[in-house]
Amino acid sequence: MSTSINLAVIPGDGIGQEVVAQGLKVLTAVLPQDVKLETKQYDLGAQRWHRTGETLPDAELESLKHHDAILLGAIGDPSVPSGVLERGLLLKLRFAFDHFINLRPSKLFPNTATPLAGRPEIDFVVVREGTEGPYTGNGGSLRTGTPAEVATEVSINTAYGVERVVRDAYERANARPRKKLTLVHKNNVLVYAGHLWKNIFDKVGQEYPEVTTDYLHVDAATIFFVTQPERFDVIVTDNLFGDILTDLAAAVTGGIGLAASGNINPTGAFPSMFEPVHGSAPDIAGTGKADPTATILSVALLLRHLGHEAEAARIEDAVTADLAERDGTFRSTDAIGDALAARVAG
Amino acid sequence: MSTSINLAVIPGDGIGQEVVAQGLKVLTAVLPQDVKLETKQYDLGAQRWHRTGETLPDAELESLKHHDAILLGAIGDPSVPSGVLERGLLLKLRFAFDHFINLRPSKLFPNTATPLAGRPEIDFVVVREGTEGPYTGNGGSLRTGTPAEVATEVSINTAYGVERVVRDAYERANARPRKKLTLVHKNNVLVYAGHLWKNIFDKVGQEYPEVTTDYLHVDAATIFFVTQPERFDVIVTDNLFGDILTDLAAAVTGGIGLAASGNINPTGAFPSMFEPVHGSAPDIAGTGKADPTATILSVALLLRHLGHEAEAARIEDAVTADLAERDGTFRSTDAIGDALAARVAG
Ligand SMILES: CC(C)[C@H](C(=O)O)[C@@H](O)C(=O)O
Ligand SMILES: CC(C)[C@H](C(=O)O)[C@@H](O)C(=O)O
Numbered sequence: 001m002s003t004s005i006n007l008a009v010i011p012g013d014g015i016g017q018e019v020v021a022q023g024l025k026v027l028t029a030v031l032p033q034d035v036k037l038e039t040k041q042y043d044l045g046a047q048r049w050h051r052t053g054e055t056l057p058d059a060e061l062e063s064l065k066h067h068d069a070i071l072l073g074a075i076g077d078p079s080v081p082s083g084v085l086e087r088g089l090l091l092k093l094r095f096a097f098d099h100f101i102n103l104r105p106s107k108l109f110p111n112t113a114t115p116l117a118g119r120p121e122i123d124f125v126v127v128r129e130g131t132e133g134p135y136t137g138n139g140g141s142l143r144t145g146t147p148a149e150v151a152t153e154v155s156i157n158t159a160y161g162v163e164r165v166v167r168d169a170y171e172r173a174n175a176r177p178r179k180k181l182t183l184v185h186k187n188n189v190l191v192y193a194g195h196l197w198k199n200i201f202d203k204v205g206q207e208y209p210e211v212t213t214d215y216l217h218v219d220a221a222t223i224f225f226v227t228q229p230e231r232f233d234v235i236v237t238d239n240l241f242g243d244i245l246t247d248l249a250a251a252v253t254g255g256i257g258l259a260a261s262g263n264i265n266p267t268g269a270f271p272s273m274f275e276p277v278h279g280s281a282p283d284i285a286g287t288g289k290a291d292p293t294a295t296i297l298s299v300a301l302l303l304r305h306l307g308h309e310a311e312a313a314r315i316e317d318a319v320t321a322d323l324a325e326r327d328g329t330f331r332s333t334d335a336i337g338d339a340l341a342a343r344v345a346g
Numbered sequence: 347m348s349t350s351i352n353l354a355v356i357p358g359d360g361i362g363q364e365v366v367a368q369g370l371k372v373l374t375a376v377l378p379q380d381v382k383l384e385t386k387q388y389d390l391g392a393q394r395w396h397r398t399g400e401t402l403p404d405a406e407l408e409s410l411k412h413h414d415a416i417l418l419g420a421i422g423d424p425s426v427p428s429g430v431l432e433r434g435l436l437l438k439l440r441f442a443f444d445h446f447i448n449l450r451p452s453k454l455f456p457n458t459a460t461p462l463a464g465r466p467e468i469d470f471v472v473v474r475e476g477t478e479g480p481y482t483g484n485g486g487s488l489r490t491g492t493p494a495e496v497a498t499e500v501s502i503n504t505a506y507g508v509e510r511v512v513r514d515a516y517e518r519a520n521a522r523p524r525k526k527l528t529l530v531h532k533n534n535v536l537v538y539a540g541h542l543w544k545n546i547f548d549k550v551g552q553e554y555p556e557v558t559t560d561y562l563h564v565d566a567a568t569i570f571f572v573t574q575p576e577r578f579d580v581i582v583t584d585n586l587f588g589d590i591l592t593d594l595a596a597a598v599t600g601g602i603g604l605a606a607s608g609n610i611n612p613t614g615a616f617p618s619m620f621e622p623v624h625g626s627a628p629d630i631a632g633t634g635k636a637d638p639t640a641t642i643l644s645v646a647l648l649l650r651h652l653g654h655e656a657e658a659a660r661i662e663d664a665v666t667a668d669l670a671e672r673d674g675t676f677r678s679t680d681a682i683g684d685a686l687a688a689r690v691a692g
Contacts, residue, residue, distance in 0.1 A: 076534075082544075083537040091535070115572045117463040134480075134501070134536060141538045145545065149505040151538040155480070159495040186586070188422075189437070190480060191429040192487045192497040198428075199491065219593035226461045226572060226597050240532070244590060247565035251572045 002306050004036040008067035008271065012045040014280030015290035015333075016073025022292030022337030023071055023299045026318075029341040030303070030311045040067070044089055046077035046280075055088030061096055069302050070273040073295065074280035087137060094130050097270035099263035100161065101168050102128035102239070103301065104246040104277065108229075110324040112254030116226060122253050124232035127169040128242025130263055132161040133193075135239040157193040157238070162200045168266060169236035170208045180233035181205075182214040184221045184241055197238065221245060225252060250277050257291030260298040264305060272305050274298040288332035293319055296340055311344075318343035348652050350382040354413035354617065358391040360626025361636035361679075362419025368638035368683030369417055369645045372664075375687040376649070376657045386413070390435055392423035392626075401434030407442055415648050416619040419641065420626035433483060440476050443616035445609035446507065447514050448474035448585070449647065450592040450623065454575075456670040458600030462572060468599050470578035473515040474588025476609055478507040479539075481585040503539040503584070508546045514612060515582035516554045526579035527551075528560040530567045530587055543584065567591060571598060596623055603637030606644040610651060618651050620644040634678035639665055642686055657690075664689035 009024065011017040024039065031037055042060060049055055064070060070093070075085050093099075108114055108122035138154035166183075173181040183201045187194025198215065205213050216224065218241045224231055225248050237245065250259035259277035276294030284290055297319060304312035318340050331339070355370065357363040370385065377383055388406060395401055410416060416439070421431050439445075454460055454468035484500035512529075519527040529547045533540025544561065551559050562570065564587045570577055571594050583591060596605035605623035622640030630636055643665060650658035664686050677685070 082534045082540070086534040087537065115462055115464075117461055134499075137537075139501070139536075139538045141542065147505050147509070149542055151503045151542040153480075153501040153503075153536045153539045155485070155499040155501070157497045157499075159489075159493050163493070186589075188428045188432040189586075189589075190485075190499045191433065191483075192485045193499045194428070196487065196495055196497040219590050222568065222590055222594040223597040223602065226594070227601075240535075243532075243535075244565050244568055248568040248572070248594070251569040255573075256569065 002068060002308075003034060004038065005031070005306060006066070006068045007037065007039045008042060008064050008070040009039050010042045010044050010070060010072040012073040012075040012280060013047070013077045014074055014282040014285040016045070016075065016280055018285070018288075018290050018333045019276060019292040019295040020071060020073040022333060022340075023295040025337045025341045026296045026315060026344055027299050027303075030314055030344040032311075035308075045075050046080050046085060049080055049085065055085060056092050061092075064093070065097075065270060067271045068306060069271050071299065071302060072273055072275040074276065074278065076280045077282055091135060091137070093273060094263050097263075097273065098265050099130045099273060100165055101262070101264040101266060102130035102242060103262040103264055104128060104242070104249070105260065106246070106249035106253050108253045109258065109320055111326050112258065112323055114252055114254050116229070116252055120228070120230045122229045124229070124249070125172065125234050126242055126246050126249060127165060127172060127234060127236045128246065129161065129165045129237070129239045131239075132157055133239035155190070155193055155240075157196050159196065159200060162197055163204065166197075166200050166204050166236055169234055170204055170211055173211045173234040174208050176233055178233040179210050180212045180214065182216055182221075182232060182235045184216050184218050184235055184237040184245065186218050186241070188217060193238070201236070218245070222248060225249060246277060256294070258293050258297065260294050260301055262298065262301040262305060272302075274302040274305075288334065290333045292333050292337050293340075296337070314344050315340070348414065348654075349380060350384065351377070351652060352412070352414045353383065353385045354388060354410050354416040355385050356388045356390050356416060356418040358419040358421040358626060359393070359423050360420055360628040360631040362391070362421065362626055364631070364634075364636050364679045365622060365638040365641040366417060366419040368679060368686075369641040371683045371687045372642045372661060372690055373645050373649075376660055376690040378657075381654075391421050392426050392431060395426055395431065401431060402438050407438075410439070411443075411616060413617045414652060415617050417645065417648060418619055418621035420622065420624065422626045423628055437481060437483070439619060440609050443609075443619065444611050445476045445619060446511055447608070447610040447612060448476035448588060449608040449610055450474060450588070450595070451606065451647075452592070452595035452599050454599045455604065455666055457672050458604065458669055460598055460600050462575070462598050466574070466576045468575045470575070470595075471518065471580050472588055472592050472595060473511060473518060473580060473582045474592060475507065475511045475583070475585045477585075478503055479585035501536070501539055501586075503542050505542065505546060508543055509550065512543075512546050512550050512582055515580055516550055516557055519557045519580040520554050522579060524579040525556050526558045526560065528562055528567075528578060528581045530562050530564050530581055530583040530591065532564050532587070534563060539584070547582070564591070568594060571595060592623060602640070604639050604643065606640050606647055608644065608647040608651060618648075620648040620651075634680065636679045638679050638683050639686075642683070660690050661686070
């Protein structure tokens with residue numbers, strides 16, 4: 001547990017600014033007096049790109065390295081061509097800091113509106129690989145823009161990369177009461193990558209005899225997400241499948257306004273980065289309608305990563321209690337932040 | 347409209363046999379007397395592979411070419427290593443016969459149990475590309491089985507392949523009352539393939555001024571499948587995204603027991619193939635519990651493809667009426683087939 005936190009903050013675009021402000025409010029409120037919090041804001045995102053053409057200059061990437069962790073709001077704006085900020089900023093950070101664990105807990109909190117009939121019990125965590133698969137930027141396009149164009153995307157998978165995320169997932173499963181781990185892939189079609197994942201999953205599993213394991217094709221997994229989500233405990237999966245499944249998981253657990261995530265490098269070699277799963281939602285930016293809860297829950301993941309387990313749990317308990325007492329009347333971004341800050345301080 | 351149908355039948359594994367028998371029963375019942383139906387069964391699947399090591403020998407592939415269409419039950423058994431029958435038989439057929447349209451309608455029929463609260467209106471069709479993307483079998487594995495293994499999967503996308511499926515999807519959207527087409531991809535990450543798809547989607551769209559268009563990232567699309575499925579009319583997407591989305595679509599429209607599909611080559615150069623989306627379900631094979639409705643609805647797609655629109659509609663109406671009157675008591679595979687055969691004959 002650290003006695004000081006040197007935090008980089010990337011508010012980003014749209015509602016990013018607003019939700020990050022609430023995240024910092026709750027972080028400040030929950031930290032014990034003797035933990036010193038220092039923050040430095042980084043001006044990155046759509047506006048910066050429009051102004052200077054830069055997405056993530058080397059100097060800033062270097063500077064970011066020297067923080068204990070990064071809190072990010074949201075990146076993206078329709079005025080920027082698709083892919084520029086994703087590849088040039090968001091994914092660049094995940095790859096540069098080797099965030100091989102993309103951690104996304106999914107929990108159906110009390111009183112939240114799930115689209116699923118019967119409100120099943122949902123409490124699982126997706127351990128998504130963060131540095132390989134179809135996300136490496138490998139591929140290209142030939143005769144671009146002509147009727148003879150060929151475009152490729154290459155999914156790269158290594159034993160090194162798969163083993164470290166699979167091992168992390170077993171550790172997490174082993175530490176949970178149900179001790180169940182599901183591998184999701186598509187090894188009947190993507191046979192090369194799929195067999196690599198499955199072989200490593202089975203091999204590492206021998207070291208965790210108490211963990212029950214399971215394999216599902218990604219298409220079948222989406223079915224169970226809506227018909228039997230209670231069957232999942234920990235899920236480990238590839239970068240792209242994890243992207244798809246965690247948005248679906250957010251939807252069935254009451255929406256993207258509550259889904260937190262951590263881009264984690266467990267070795268500590270680089271700072272880990274915490275961000276809500278949602279995007280910058282430019283349509284509601286500035287209206288006070290953004291729900292900061294996902295960012296505040298991401299702050300809890302950040303605290304847990306830095307060893308402040310008690311504070312992390314305090315935030316999560318505050319969110320649970322807050323949602324349980326919610327009566328459906330509208331509360332602004334700020335009001336939700338205030339309410340949660342008051343609870344964690346209390 | 348043909349005056350004879352020369353049909354290849356591949357019952358396959360598990361419940362495949364049982365559901366195909368009902369599909370043929372309804373097909374026979376619905377066809378006018380003057381349409382001659384000839385069928386030839388092909389013994390392909392897990393048992394054949396165990397017996398002979400063959401998945402799809404050249405002679406049979408050649409023979410299959412000479413049919414007007416193919417009806418397939420289900421392929422796969424846990425006793426066969428993952429990928430063998432998928433790549434060696436199912437996908438081999440789709441690729442050999444250039445089934446570039448993988449058509450998957452999704453409709454919430456009356457009286458079926460959707461996991462979604464509030465029973466939204468669902469009536470859309472997914473036009474999934476069938477011959478490109480991550481399904482081409484391109485890729486490989488280096489230093490297989492060692493800690494230094496690298497495995498790749500290459501998604502191949504061509505202007506030729508994308509344009510023909512996008513054009514087909516516009517045609518279908520243009521022919522429907524709502525005239526709405528949504529492209530689903532992930533062009534903020536898979537920028538090469540994604541931009542190819544988006545550019546062609548926009549270009550072909552200029553020829554269909556009456557069709558309203560829309561773009562969604564695949565992760566966001568899964569959210570709307572559960573929160574707002576009524577927003578979709580026609581969806582066009584890549585092979586893998588289509589695989590994932592259509593299982594989810596089947597789940598929200600009352601399950602995989604009702605989801606039909608066509609692997610279509612609209613040029614007529616090769617026979618098209620119709621099959622339920624579900625698998626061979628070995629756990630319920632032989633129990634009479636399999637729902638043949640998905641296969642029977644696939645027969646409707648087959649008839650429509652061969653120009654028998656009236657008969658196709660008769661089957662679909664029969665299914666709607668049958669489901670509307672269903673009272674929840676158990677009916678066997680056979681009983682459902684009998685009921686539907688009686689309705690279409692009547
Ligand atoms: C914005 C995009 C690059 C990103 C991803 O695909 O990983 C997002 O969807 C996410 O899930 O964090
Ligand atoms: C069995 C498998 C090869 C197939 C696919 O991935 O296309 C199936 O899931 C489907 O959707 O028809």
